[in-house]
Amino acid sequence: MIFTKSEAIHNEALKHIVGGVNSPSRSYKAVGGGAPIAIEKAEGAYLYDVDGNRYIDYLAAYGPIITGHAHPHVTKAIKRAAETGVLYGTATPHEVKFAKMLKEAIPSMDKVRFVNSGTEAVMSTIRVARAYTGRDKILKFAGCYHGHFDLVLVAAGSGPSQLGMPDSAGVTKSTAREVITVPFNHMEDFKKAMDTWGDEIAAVLVEPIVGNFGMVEPKPGFLEKVNEVAHNYGALVIYDEVITGFRFMYGGAQNLLGVTPDLTALGKIIGGGLPIGAYGGKQEIMEGVAPLGPAYQAGTMAGNPASMLSGIACLEVLQGKGVYEELDRLGMILEQGILLAAEKYGISITINRIKGALSIYFTKEKVTNYEQAEATDGKMFAVFFKQLLNEGINIAPSKFEAWFLTTAHTEEDVNYTISAVEKAFKNMK
Numbered sequence: 069m070i071f072t073k074s075e076a077i078h079n080e081a082l083k084h085i086v087g088g089v090n091s092p093s094r095s096y097k098a099v100g101g102g103a104p105i106a107i108e109k110a111e112g113a114y115l116y117d118v119d120g121n122r123y124i125d126y127l128a129a130y131g132p133i134i135t136g137h138a139h140p141h142v143t144k145a146i147k148r149a150a151e152t153g154v155l156y157g158t159a160t161p162h163e164v165k166f167a168k169m170l171k172e173a174i175p176s177m178d179k180v181r182f183v184n185s186g187t188e189a190v191m192s193t194i195r196v197a198r199a200y201t202g203r204d205k206i207l208k209f210a211g212c213y214h215g216h217f218d219l220v221l222v223a224a225g226s227g228p229s230q231l232g233m234p235d236s237a238g239v240t241k242s243t244a245r246e247v248i249t250v251p252f253n254h255m256e257d258f259k260k261a262m263d264t265w266g267d268e269i270a271a272v273l274v275e276p277i278v279g280n281f282g283m284v285e286p287k288p289g290f291l292e293k294v295n296e297v298a299h300n301y302g303a304l305v306i307y308d309e310v311i312t313g314f315r316f317m318y319g320g321a322q323n324l325l326g327v328t329p330d331l332t333a334l335g336k337i338i339g340g341g342l343p344i345g346a347y348g349g350k351q352e353i354m355e356g357v358a359p360l361g362p363a364y365q366a367g368t369m370a371g372n373p374a375s376m377l378s379g380i381a382c383l384e385v386l387q388g389k390g391v392y393e394e395l396d397r398l399g400m401i402l403e404q405g406i407l408l409a410a411e412k413y414g415i416s417i418t419i420n421r422i423k424g425a426l427s428i429y430f431t432k433e434k435v436t437n438y439e440q441a442e443a444t445d446g447k448m449f450a451v452f453f454k455q456l457l458n459e460g461i462n463i464a465p466s467k468f469e470a471w472f473l474t475t476a477h478t479e480e481d482v483n484y485t486i487s488a489v490e491k492a493f494k495n496m497k
């Protein structure tokens with residue numbers, strides 16, 4: 069494959085955009101460097117770069133594109149928004165319709181608020197939890213990524229970990245002191261931390277199914293116990309469902325797992341590809357938000373009609389019969405095909421898959437927490453990434469990010485992908 073034009077664009081980007089990328093996760097630094105592919109257009113399961121190469125896309129823009137690129141129903145909604153004015157700074161019927169849809173899908177949210185990103189959604193839940201409890205500290209789990217505001221850039225997974233900087237510079241020591249970090253899936257450490265700081269903790273923040281050091285499920289009973297212990301100490305529980313919301317079923321991971329938080333943060337999928345975030349929770353907690361309560365949170369672009377209409381359209385597609393069953397079915401074919409290929413060429417891998425989302429770790433060991441994910445072979449991953457790219461398969465340039473199937477992927481796409489993986493493993497053995 070030739071990447072000449074992508075390289076030229078990257079060289080130009082380096083002169084004008086920090087690191088040549090608008091989010092560090094997009095850089096190829098963790099996979100040996102090089103120019104990220106520059107995309108000209110996308111349709112369905114495919115990306116087309118400026119050099120004329122086509123890729124089967126499992127990045128899905130880090131998750132939001134669950135209906136595939138330029139899905140006609142979503143595109144129609146975005147066109148409608150463009151034609152009727154994209155921002156009014158007033159109330160709209162769309163935001164009410166969408167809020168109702170979210171509440172019906174995720175019943176733990178009595179009231180919601182729209183914001184513009186997952187970062188904002190999580191940040192707001194923390195402010196609301198602090199306002200409600202009158203406490204300052206939060207507890208998070210190592211390797212979980214919750215956006216790029218100061219408080220959660222401590223032991224963060226995803227992009228920060230990919231670049232070897234889970235604790236960002238620029239976060240003050242006093243901010244870092246407000247965050248307690250414990251390993252995911254480790255109840256003893258969690259209990260110990262709560263016994264020590266429980267009375268000062270406003271909220272326990274958790275990705276109920278982790279998506280930022282690969283896909284990692286909670287051990288049976290873990291989240292139930294987190295709820296019990298947190299509530300015993302008067303702390304709230306916040307689920308960051310920015311990745312997991314509407315990923316595995318119509319609703320959140322909380323619906324799938326049958327555990328309920330006090331507050332939920334959403335993003336990604338609910339915007340149908342346009343910028344969005346939302347948060348919600350129990351009425352008495354949410355009514356602490358301005359203008360009803362003392363916790364201030366605002367936004368010029370919040371609830372903008374384009375994101376609302378796009379999000380509604382995306383959820384309408386996801387309401388279709390058999391959508392999630394098909395994502396699961398294709399996910400299973402992909403998982404089994406890759407495992408067989410690995411066995412054939414003696415490559416040690418572990419796959420964590422939940423329905424249509426999966427991660428491939430270069431290790432023989434199980435991966436249930438961040439430490440284990442970090443210990444997996446990054447060099448092997450880097451080679452794998454480049455091999456796949458050359459075969460026309462686009463995944464995230466990081467061993468910590470997941471593969472996402474979309475409603476646009478076909479069995480043919482998946483079978484082609486398996487053959488590309490097989491070729492890659494053959495070259496890597």
Ligand SMILES: Cc1ncc(COP(=O)(O)O)c(C=O)c1O
Binds near residue numbers: 185190309310311
């Ligand atoms: C679980 C989780 N929370 C929060 C965020 C932040 O969302 P955004 O990038 O939209 O600010 C992300 C991804 O970036 C995420 O994966």
Ligand SMILES: N[C@H](C=O)CCC(=O)O
Binds near residue numbers: 092130213227311
């Ligand atoms: N893993 C992150 C979110 O899920 C990736 C998004 C980004 O950092 O740009």
